[in-house]
Amino acid sequence: MMSGKRTLLIASGAALALLLAAAALWHFGGSNAARMAGAAPSRCLPAEADAGPGGMVWVPPGRFAMGDTVYPEERSFRDVSVEGFWMDRTEVTNRDFAAFVAATGHVTVAERPVDPALHPHLPPDMRKPGAVVFIMPNDVDGMGDISQWWQYVPGANWRHPGGPGTSIENRDDFPVTAIALEDARAYASWKGHRLPSEAEWEWAARAADPDAPPAHERPTEANTWQGLFPVVNTAEDGFVGIAPVGCFEPNALGLYDMIGNLWEWTDDAWEGRADAHVIKGGSWLCAPNYCMRYRPGARQPQELDLATSHLGFRTIRPAPGPGDAP
Numbered sequence: 001m002m003s004g005k006r007t008l009l010i011a012s013g014a015a016l017a018l019l020l021a022a023a024a025l026w027h028f029g030g031s032n033a034a035r036m037a038g039a040a041p042s043r044c045l046p047a048e049a050d051a052g053p054g055g056m057v058w059v060p061p062g063r064f065a066m067g068d069t070v071y072p073e074e075r076s077f078r079d080v081s082v083e084g085f086w087m088d089r090t091e092v093t094n095r096d097f098a099a100f101v102a103a104t105g106h107v108t109v110a111e112r113p114v115d116p117a118l119h120p121h122l123p124p125d126m127r128k129p130g131a132v133v134f135i136m137p138n139d140v141d142g143m144g145d146i147s148q149w150w151q152y153v154p155g156a157n158w159r160h161p162g163g164p165g166t167s168i169e170n171r172d173d174f175p176v177t178a179i180a181l182e183d184a185r186a187y188a189s190w191k192g193h194r195l196p197s198e199a200e201w202e203w204a205a206r207a208a209d210p211d212a213p214p215a216h217e218r219p220t221e222a223n224t225w226q227g228l229f230p231v232v233n234t235a236e237d238g239f240v241g242i243a244p245v246g247c248f249e250p251n252a253l254g255l256y257d258m259i260g261n262l263w264e265w266t267d268d269a270w271e272g273r274a275d276a277h278v279i280k281g282g283s284w285l286c287a288p289n290y291c292m293r294y295r296p297g298a299r300q301p302q303e304l305d306l307a308t309s310h311l312g313f314r315t316i317r318p319a320p321g322p323g324d325a326p
């Protein structure tokens with residue numbers, strides 16, 4: 001998703017009926033999901049995995065060459081050093097976020113009307129509270145117009161990630177979605193944590209290995225998209241849509257789903273843009289034919305106040321060392 005998508009994603013009245021029908025399909029994940037319904041788990045990590053030092057993993061300090069060579073935005077390698085920190089073992093789940101909302105009364109950005117001062121040219125429908133939702137099209141006319149598979153859905157938010165009529169019932173262990181930067185920061189602050197910088201995130205995704213070889217092939221231990229995006233989703237990895245956290249093998253540090261499932265917010269602004277931050281890790285929508293961003297070095301800009309169905313987050317906690325468990 002690139003800048004200016006708000007203006008691209010204009011839902012016409014005629015499209016709305018289609019959109020609502022498709023949102024219902026999204027909830028069930030389309031025909032592939034119907035075929036696979038019952039096979040997909042609602043939880044992957046054992047209950048006892050919630051125990052331990054705050055569900056966090058120690059990421060040791062180090063120095064590495066940050067970046068990759070696949071897309072232009074990632075090609076400026078630079079040496080960076082990071083201090084050690086604790087990092088959430090998984091993406092923040094619906095259960096985690098519900099506890100935060102219950103404790104604080106936080107209302108997410110997607111649940112509030114869009115600020116017309118920030119977006120003066122939006123049509124009225126797009127000023128309603130909502131989020132951008134991936135809706136699998138039957139066909140596409142080229143790949144230039146992302147509104148063929150992304151729609152702004154009024155009423156979509158973390159409790160109703162596909163829009164009205166969808167819910168997070170039985171999805172406690174799924175990562176929370178439809179989260180704007182402000183929401184992610186508020187959650188992190190409530191926990192006494194913060195969001196990772198891009199360098200911290202990438203270092204953790206590389207499992208703190210400065211010599212990790214570039215991983216350009218589609219990873220097998222990650223929820224990505226198999227088939228021709230966005231019209232064929234073969235779900236060979238077992239998941240048509242988003243997976244519960246921790247369904248794939250963790251990296252060498254014990255961090256789950258750093259690659260795939262959901263993009264994750266970082267606390268770094270996108271260079272030259274006041275309205276966007278860097279997101280990392282790719283998502284369940286990343287496919288070789290369209291978005292090979294299932295790599296630690298991959299990156300993308302995301303508008304700060306735009307919640308989407310492929311973006312979540314995890315938090316970190318700087319600490320003196322592994323003996324100082326969070």
Ligand SMILES: [Ca+2]
Nearest residue numbers: 223224237239
């Ligand atoms: Ca998948």
